[in-house]
Amino acid sequence: MASPAPGADAGAAALLKREARAERARLIPPVLIGIGIAACGIAQAWLLARLLATLLGRGDAGWAELAGAAALALLMAGLGVAQERAQIAAAEHAKARLRAAAFARLLAAGPADERAVGEKSTLVVERIEALEGYFARWLPAAMLAVLAPLLVAGAAALADGPSGLILLAAGLAVPVAQAVSGIGAAQASRRQFEALQRLSGRFLDRMRGLPVLVLFNQQQAEAARLGAAAEELRARTMRVLRIAFLSAGAMELIIATALASLAYRHGALVQGAHPAPVAALFVLLLVPVFFAPLRAFAGAYHEAMAARGAAAELAPLLDAPEESGLLLEEIPPKVTVTFQDVTLSYDPSRQPALGGVSFRVLPGETLVLTGASGAGKTSVLRILMGFRRPDSGRVAINGHDITRLRPSELRRLSSYVSQRAHIFPGTIRENIRLARPEADDAAVEAAARAAQVSEFAALLPQGLDTPVGEGGYGLSGGQAQRVAVARAFLRDSPLVLLDEPTAHLDPGTEAVVLDALRRLCVGRTAILASHARAARVGHGRVLELSHGRAGASRMAGN
Structure with missing residues (x-):
């Protein structure tokens, strides 16, 4: 981790002074x-x-x-x-x-x-x-x-x-x-905290990746590096x-x-x-x-x-500027998504993640983005969720440039299902309600039925009120994905973004999740990033991405 910038001391002093006034x-x-x-x-x-x-x-x-x-x-x-x-x-x-x-x-x-x-x-x-x-x-x-x-x-x-x-x-x-x-x-205290942050961050990240380290026989080398970080601290x-x-x-x-x-x-x-x-x-x-x-x-x-x-x-x-941009008066019932010559780079020294991508997705239509890993599929979704701004080109929703909106407003427009659903400690009902905390029990149960969560929840001791552990302990991978789909049903947004939602599922479970996803996409604008063949069947157009560039689109199954 780099040392703090020259203005770090001034920023720290200003922060502490401001907080001291707040606690006076x-x-x-x-x-x-x-x-x-x-x-x-x-x-x-x-x-x-x-x-x-x-x-x-x-x-x-x-x-x-x-x-x-x-x-x-x-x-x-x-x-x-x-x-x-x-x-x-x-x-x-x-x-x-x-x-x-x-x-x-x-x-x-x-x-x-x-x-x-x-x-x-x-x-x-x-x-x-x-x-x-x-x-x-x-x-x-x-x-x-x-x-x-x-x-x-x-x-x-x-x-x-x-x-x-x-x-x-x-x-x-x-x-x-x-x-x-x-x-x-x-200065000594700041350097101590830097060493502590390096050690803590490295230790947590290596614990998360422990199976990979063991698989590649790197456990001894990584232990030595952790020891060096501990000695520095x-x-x-x-x-x-x-x-x-x-x-x-x-x-x-x-x-x-x-x-x-x-x-x-x-x-x-x-x-x-x-x-x-x-x-x-x-x-x-x-x-x-x-x-x-x-x-x-x-x-x-x-x-x-x-x-x-x-x-x-x-x-x-804490001193970073607040989000700027326009707020939505209300969520539109239907949205049209347009990309026009969009480019995006994460590192100027490397090839752009997106290099002039153009497409349009109409209300009720599903666009399937395919291509090898690193082709730019996830980058398209990140732009639509407001986590990245395009370097050039235009991204519009219902004809309005999304860069004029606050990033948080973009996220209000969409529901997102990723490769691995994160399940928090609590009940299944609480995990579904995370998508819309003010929702009543009837809405949560309707979303659970639509995503076929009720099918396996009925076999559990307390149904939707059955507690689950951090990371979905107590649920299979397919069941956790169905909880994620139920969240999307409960959110009921006009735009659905799906990022490899069946990447880690067996064929039988994949078919169940895909069936729930097809129902979720009905009547909504949907963009599905996947290179699984089964995920493309029964959906709309397919757009192939290669090295950040879009090829010709075709209908699914062709």
Whole structure:
């Protein structure tokens, strides 16, 4: 996978800034709770200072101060739990919204997004998951790192002005140290995510193709390549951890310096000659209270760097322009499809997928596209589904150029049956209803009967409500294809697109599916891509494609 473009950092920063604004209202509660914790810490430090001064013989505190300090400790613990829950809730809301947006963009792009399945899953799952720390810890910590230390330094200054200035100077040194130690943190995190995405994508894709690897005796070689990818991820992860340890060391050095400076200023306390022992002890006890939000800030700093690395890959997807084009007022009952000198290239260095293809399909007519693999049959269907735009020529539906429509509007016009129907976990009824979620049970059952799904569903324990597994577990290949045909019946669109719908079926099952497909095509404009002879029998015209060019059309069976 290529490294992000030079503008990736700017895109990532813009994405994170926009999302931070969107979550601002949900981040206010944890920030307010954090300020409350700091205020409790100040009050507890004052009570403890009075108790310690009493133990040194310089005060008059008693059980009331001890009970107050204990109550404040319990209150701080409760506020900490509430703050954590508020932060997690904000992060979960942000992740859910981002994941929905990213998934919607991937669905809109469809096959036009040529990334491997593993890379897409990593993008939607792991990249967005890496943003949790940004919303849950970094954004609240960044705000509290300014507000809470100012509150604590102000309380210290009221007790002893120079001590407050010492704490304030130490607080200003923290972001400087974080910036110095984290110069390469964003780049290291981004490279780590790139290595993780390569490994995850490669692993998922190779698992899907495991039978092919074993068939060609490539399992050992592929295992070695996966091992190399895993080693790269290990090395990049260790670089990120090294930067994190340097940052933690810088923070400890600043705290030690501040504590030493305050101890030097109030050294007379040890000799018992300090004029204000309670104030001196109070200032010393404020040191952990002062640095607690700054520690959280330092710990979350690398969450922000990791988030920027993850956002660098998400930004191009989420910032892509929305679909443009016209919307259909209504779906026309009949459509005429016209291709006129259409060309399409996937790679300029290779032969065009389509090179000047022309044909017309009238309402109620079925056109069968034949030809060897790579002849351009699927490319014709992709154009009609809006997943590709022709390089030149004209594609029209009812005389109107389809490039003026939004790609999603093209998909509203058509029903599609592919080589292998994808069946989702759920019931058969739910899988059919996927084509038209608002359809009632009567419409689903009518579609099931038309596609001959009811014939095998009647033999199952719960009929159409029988659960099936991911990928059609529990159904044969032919039964899964009939579910796909039932979806097309339920969708009831004027254009039917069929891409090798019987390619992997035995002759008996193929005949059953083809019979359902012929009924589906009646009265509709249909384009069938197939080089199976049985699929051409009983349909309309046949158009032979060869190397992206169309030959003479003929009637099926001739």
